[in-house]
Amino acid sequence: MLELAILGLLQESPMHGYELRKELTAKLGAIRAAISYGSLYPTLRRLQAAGWITEAADPPATAEEVPALTSRRGRVVYEITAEGKERFAQLIAQTGPETYDDTGFGVHFAFFARTDQATRLRILEGRRRKIEERREGLRDVLGRAAERLDAYTLELQRHGLDACEREVRWLEELIANERSGRAPAVPTTGTAGGRREDNSPPPPGESRKERP
């Protein structure tokens, strides 16, 4: 998952670790707290070893007279390679069971602007199916096993059930919107395309609520 997210972000522009983490937090803030460095740096290393990303020296100053001693670690800027872009395209289009869990879905969704419409639809529907199953499980417990559970546990289930119902409705909307064709041909072509132009994808939600 982290791999996919990093590749996706670096596709927008080269970055160093710290920056990457901030962007990751901004983009995925709705899904997960904040990515740990204990995951980030090892993953960067792995991606570099695989050839999906490369280091790029960043010093804007010519850096002629570096003191040599104390060796000035300096920040390491990473950029995605052509193979990395291929890898990203492959990862973003391929769906497995993990695509539909909370984190997996969140990451995929966050990069829907770079995903083709058929895949978007497939993911949305898979997620809906999964949430519906969770919902049924909660209904079962709330129905059949209610007397075995204490009031707090029950309340927790109710809250969870509510969240499920709400998410299913949200997904229905997105699916309908997606099916209605309102979806441009997305910049998956990105390999040589316009740099950082943000060719805006479809408007997913129709301002479902007043926000003053």
Add this chain to the structure above:
Amino acid sequence: MLELAILGLLQESPMHGYELRKELTAKLGAIRAAISYGSLYPTLRRLQAAGWITEAADPPATAEEVPALTSRRGRVVYEITAEGKERFAQLIAQTGPETYDDTGFGVHFAFFARTDQATRLRILEGRRRKIEERREGLRDVLGRAAERLDAYTLELQRHGLDACEREVRWLEELIANERSGRAPAVPTTGTAGGRREDNSPPPPGESRKERP
């Protein structure tokens, strides 16, 4: 977290691994998918080594003529020890940062019936604070960085923000309810008390919705 959950469940009655997993799923279904055996069994081993739980032979049949060969593995029933109950009481009352993340809060909440009121209040308020922070983060992104993000990412944030607002409201209700004193003295006394009597704790939610 798993440790706390296992100790909590075994406090209700002795169980073997498989059963434990099912009960765990029923009790925490609103929080997390299903606990993996790859976590469960090692944790059971750890708890046993620490002396919090013990194995209890379960065969109801006298098992006199066991074939000896092929050695009939048989299910392993675990039960909590006195030290285990102490450990549980300690874990359930102590709060750290991890108490307020999604999983930690869920597990603690699921055992609120065995938690004293002051602790319940503390946890509820800590969780609210945490969710409020997440909410502010999302509002910031939605406000300040909106044009840097594509429509799908934005929609994800909106959905996340909505969930935050909803959870804060839920927590407010629970906190108010808790403060209103409607909270019996909870069976944390359990060490020698009535066996599996489920002395019902307070009604947390006031049937916030019709459920036909």
Add this chain to the structure above:
DNA sequence: GTGCGATGTATCGGTCCGATACATCGCGGC
């Protein structure tokens, strides 16, 4: 001039997951 918070890179131990393996039991179909 000095402390302190933001920026920045990095590692380590531990928790938990997902895949996999394997054995038993009861039941329905052939």
Add this chain to the structure above:
DNA sequence: GCCGCGATGTATCGGACCGATACATCGCAC
């Protein structure tokens, strides 16, 4: 009669990710 198959049941292994920790630099307020 027996065969497969799904539920029950215990167990391990590699890998992903987290939280704590360490350490260095920079700019700015006091």
